[in-house]
Structures are given as structure tokens and as C-alpha cells.
Amino acid sequence: xxxxxxxPSTLSVQEGDSAVIKCTYSDSASNYFPWYKQELGKRPQxxxxxxxxxxxxxDQRIAVTLNKTAKHFSLxxxxxxxxxxxVYFCAASTWGKxxxxxxxxxxxxx
Amino acid sequence: xxxxxxxxxxxxxxxGTSVKIECRSLDFQATTMFWYRQFPKQSLxxxxxxxxxxxxxxxxxxxxxxxxxxxxxxxxSTLTVTSAHPEDSSFYICSxxxxxxxxxxxxxxxxxxxxx
Numbered sequence: 001x002x003x004x005x006x007x008p009s010t011l012s013v014q015e016g017d018s019a020v021i022k023c024t025y026s027d028s029a030s031n032y033f034p035w036y037k038q039e040l041g042k043r044p045q046x047x048x049x050x051x052x053x054x055x056x057x058x059d060q061r062i063a064v065t066l067n068k069t070a071k072h073f074s075l076x077x078x079x080x081x082x083x084x085x086x087v088y089f090c091a092a093s094t095w096g097k098x099x100x101x102x103x104x105x106x107x108x109x110x
Numbered sequence: 111x112x113x114x115x116x117x118x119x120x121x122x123x124x125x126g127t128s129v130k131i132e133c134r135s136l137d138f139q140a141t142t143m144f145w146y147r148q149f150p151k152q153s154l155x156x157x158x159x160x161x162x163x164x165x166x167x168x169x170x171x172x173x174x175x176x177x178x179x180x181x182x183x184x185x186x187s188t189l190t191v192t193s194a195h196p197e198d199s200s201f202y203i204c205s206x207x208x209x210x211x212x213x214x215x216x217x218x219x220x221x222x223x224x225x226x
Contacts, residue, residue: 032213043203043217044154051213089153093213096142100153 002027002094006101013108019077021104023090026071032093033066033073037086038103044089048075080108113137114206116218123194124226131189131221133204139184140206144215145177148201160187194225 003026013019025033031052036044050057050064050073057064061080066073077084085108090101113136123129133143142161146154158168158179166179178190187206191198201222205215 034214036217041201041220041222043219046214046216049214096207096213097156097159098144098154098215099156102153 002030002092002097002099004090004092004099004101006090006104008104009102010105011107013080013106015080015082015108015110017080019075019080019084019106019108021075021088021090021106022072023074023092023101024070024072025092025099027092027094028068028071030092030094030099033064034091034093034098035062035064035075036089036091036100038089039086047088077106080106082108082110084108112214112216114140114204114216114218116204116221118221119219120222120224122224122226125195126193129191129194129223131191131202131204131223133187133189133206133218135185135206135216138206138208140187140208141184142207143181143187144205144207145179145187145189146203146205148203148220150201154203157189191223194223196225199223199225 006023034049037047038044061078063076087103089103091098115134117132145157148154157172158166160166160179160181162181168174181187203220204218
């Protein structure tokens, strides 16, 4: 089945700096790659997603890139703010089922 | 739009009892719902996929007789943890997806289960 690896597991950045989280997947049949933000004790919230026919997508301070050949995708957050502090999960969808990465704890210090 | 509710938000029960968790899509019809379990500081692990009107599909290692899933309508799926034990204590989260080619899963707020 699908295997998703996510790095780093923790990421500390200063407010205003950029944060980058990288994921790799194993199943070439995966065709949809969402990113979720989860605050402690809360539900995962979809922040951006990308489909396999697109290489890059941007939404204000958040961008995602996908390299199908290398089977990796990345989340980029620019101009980080304290409210960006949370756990971020990447996921890969194969036949409609999501396989999640292990998560990245992002801490933005003022 | 795309709101998913879950009830109860938290439950404490004695070992050996059964607990039912409801997942509802409030403003869309969910042909498929998913149940996940999340242990502290870990990722979401898919337990089963639930399609309206058919039997759930369980992931490897998940006991279908222990985690009973019913998806009786396009807006409601239930997960019953039967004969719960302390090791079943976890955060259970459902998600819902619309029909057709929609890929996006919308998550419920989760249910914190503590089995004493």
C-alpha cells in the first residue's frame, strides 16, 4: 500500500521567516495530495491541496509543489505568524483513501 | 459549506461497555465516510471506509466485530466500539466526502474516548 514520509518532525521558525515541509510517497497511483493543519485537540483543517495534473498551487502565504517523477511534494509557508503554530500533516490519496504522513510540529516564535 | 459534526465530543466509560459515536454531514450528502483513530502525538490512522448502504471496508489489523460501522443514510455514519478496553482509549475522528470525483475529505471535530 501507500507509504508517506514527512520531514521534519519539528520545525521552529522565527516570525516572518519561511517554513518548508517535505513529503514523499510510494504509490504512483496516488493522484491527490492535501495538506491539513491540526491544532491541539481539534480537527484537521484542509489548508491547501494539489492534484497530480498540477505542479504548483498557491493560496496567499501558502504554496504546494508536486514532483510526480520524484514522488515528492512540499508545503511552503511564507511570512510565518504565531497563529501558524500547529501540527501539519501531508497526505496522499490512492483510490480515494488518504494515507497521512507522521506530521510536523511547527512552532513560530515572535 | 462542508460541515461535519461528531457526537459525543468526549466520553468516559467503564471497561467492557460499548460506545457509539455519530458522524454527520450537515450541509452535503456524503456517499463515503471514513473513520480514523489518532493516538497522542501521532498521525491519523484510517480504520475503515464506510459507503452508504453497503458494508464498511476495514483496514488491515482493525477488528470489524469490535468496531461496528453503520452508514445508514447519506448524512450519518456511526462507529460503535464494542466491549471497550483501556487500550481503545484514543481520539476518534470521522471524515466525509461527497460523491462523484470529489476528493476532499472534511473532518469532524473528533471524539475523545477514555476507557477506565
